[in-house]
Amino acid sequence: MSKKSGDDIWKGSVEKINSELFTLTYGSLVSQLCRDFQNNYQEVNIQLDKMGYNIGLRLIEEFLAKTGIRRCSSFKETADIISKLGFKLFLNFQPTVENWSNDNKICxxxxxxxxxxxxxxxxxxxxxxxWYSQILCGVLRGALQMVQLDCDVYFVKDVLKGDDKTEMKLKLNKILKDEVPV
Known part of the structure; x- marks a missing residue:
């Protein structure tokens, strides 16, 4: 899979911030967006997704540099690496990958x-x-686009809304062609 596991990278020389500080800072961001958009939560979701997308475009470079990972051979392998390495490296937790569609394009x-x-x-x-954690959808969408995977990423369940678990869907739309500049 990779040269190092997510735990090895996390324990190593990765700069870390206090999780409570991160959580409270993110909460302040969401609160400010709610005020700015006068509690139009659909617009807040769009703004969080845009922010996340721009973060994901840049975060993938750091991820690839720190993990030394090679190019994935399938969407299934990519989802597995996102779960085991990406989330662990940046947020110190590992989501599980479940509910694969028959064609392995949705999980x-x-x-x-x-x-x-x-x-x-x-x-x-x-x-x-x-969708309070909508920024994560944008981060994944941006990072996946940078590795030539056009995906939809969205929440379907959230514990904050009374659901039994927090679940995001990843849907592979198409594999983008490597564009060679003219």
């Missing part, structure tokens, strides 16, 4: 509890349209 990432982004969060009943 679920089940985020373990407690989700570090939602550790101190209670959503008000009026925020039923808010």
């Amino acid at each position: 679920s990432l089940i985020i373990p509890e407690p989700n570090p982004l939602t550790e101190f969060v209670d959503l008000p009943p009026t925020a039923k349209d808010l």
Whole structure:
């Protein structure tokens, strides 16, 4: 799979920040977006996704440099590496990959509890349209695009909304061709 495991990289010389500081800072960001968009939660979701997408475009370079990983041969292998290395490296948890479609183009990432982004969060009943951790969808979408995978990434369940688990769907739309500049 890779030269190092997610645990090895995490224990190594990776710069770390306090998880509570990260959680509270992210919470402040979401709160500010809710105020800026006057609790239009669909617009807040769009903004979080855009932010995440831009983070993902840049984060993939750091991920590839720190892991020394080779190019994946399939979407299934990519999802496995995202789960075992990507989340571990940057957020210190490992979602499980489940519910593969017959054609191996759709899967679920089940985020373990407690989700570090939602550790101190209670959503008000009026925020039923808010996907609080939507930034993760954007990060994955941006990172996957940089490795030539056009994917849809979206939440289908969230413990904050009363669901039994937090579940994201990854759907491979197409493999992008390597573009050679003119």
